[in-house]
Amino acid sequence: MKKIQFKAILFLLVSGMIMSCQDNLLETNIDPVNPNLPVADDLKIPSTMYSFGQGLYEPFNFPYLWFGYGYHETMGDNLVMPWGNFGGRWVNQTSSIDLDNNVLNPPPAGITIPPTQRITPPEGGDQPVEINIRNTRAAGSDNPTQYEWASGYDAIGQTNLILSIADEVDASPSEIAAIKAWALWWKAYSYNRIGLLYEEGLIVDSFGSTNNNYVPNTDIIAESNRLLGELDTVIAGVTNIGEFNSALEAMQLDIVGLVLDIASMRENSNTLKARNLVYSTSVTAMTSADWNNVITWCNSGVSSNDNAFIMKSEATWVNDAWLPGRVTGSWYFPSPRLIQDINMGDNRLDLYFEADVFPNPRGRGWQYGSNYFWKSETPIASTTPGNVTMYYAGTYEENQLFLAEAKVRTGDIEGGLSNLDAARTFQNSGLPATVGTGLTEAQALEEIRKERRLGLILRSVAFYDARRYGIASGSRTGAWVVGVTDGTYTPIYNNATINYNYLEYWPVPAFESDFNAPGTQN
16 A cells, blocks of 8 residues: 655654754755765656655645745735734835724714824834835744745745656556656646746756856746656656556655546646636737637646545644644634625635734734634634645646636636526525626626635735736725724724735745855855
């Protein structure tokens, strides 16, 4: 029976966590050697290669599924985080909030709400300033830029080793094709994540080496697409699907409870292509041809969450080190702007959340206030091992919502609404169908926007949406904000303008650039 050796991986993770708690590693004359890596000849044995392939999940667990996903959710204003740990507070520090005296809950007698006021953070500057301050090695674990970069390039290094040896593995051509396909998908996914968050990146094709050729994020996304094309070619050449699927299964973890096969790989490739395009392009820059490409890909995209790349929690470490287990511990609060985007009558409001007011936590800013909290043991938040699924890339709902948006933006409003309804029905929203209700294009797009926020919550796409809509780097009007008065009354403003002014893309982490500056060949 195939099994992941969690104790060994746990040792590596704990070692990494201990290192990440240091302020920095200033020594530069280090030649690190990882004795846990197999030698090349070992990887030519199929069982060893399959076990090594399982290790591609490891870079994308802790801290990726906690800090990394948390940054995306807070910058997309699905969640708010007022705490400075790991730089979290500063990643979602807004520039300012403009208020009038419109509130959801009228004040009691004797309390007057000012007709206009501007609220600014009580400490520090806006997000770009605070990220720049912390993008140093001296900031240690409080430098938020390091985590997703490290996850992506750790995986790329491992995939490069796999791909360099794959043809020498003592296996059939179809089994070798599975090894290549597995590595190519994870490598394409890694470049997808790097290209969608950082201004620049590195294209690295050799295990154990890097280079100084920083390229724009557009080139990183192009590399992801190139790899997906190579993946498609590998899959198309498979002659024995049974052998391919058997080898592919051997590289998957028992804990996830699903088995991806050759059809799953095709679907994930297509939905990842849609992600690469949609999330790297503003809605105003997308053309009809672009949206038609999205339709083509997603018509053959992820058709079931049984075909998605996932992770499930278990008792030893995953459960304590990822977002669904941390939100109920008050690390994050639901954003009032998320709550306001939930339609009346949506079952998920009562399923996921409970009304509770947290104004201006510890005086750190009105932008962090919340009027709801998480219910425990739900489909999105749980501390019980195995109860929650987290998704790495495309899902059924996301694929349906890509189709919905693409169809509406190319004139097929009713067709798009049918995909929106499918996504809502899948999550048992209880909302009535939108098909046949006569929605205009603008109304249909607004329903899709709102559904993406709730239906894809904790799936690390909220920031991509806020960026492509122009909200992340700009403002949102008509927003809900939990205010503060004298302690006896907490107004919930419903016509605020939040000026986010966030970075659209992050700088290269100092943990990379300090040792690999442009012009220094490695």
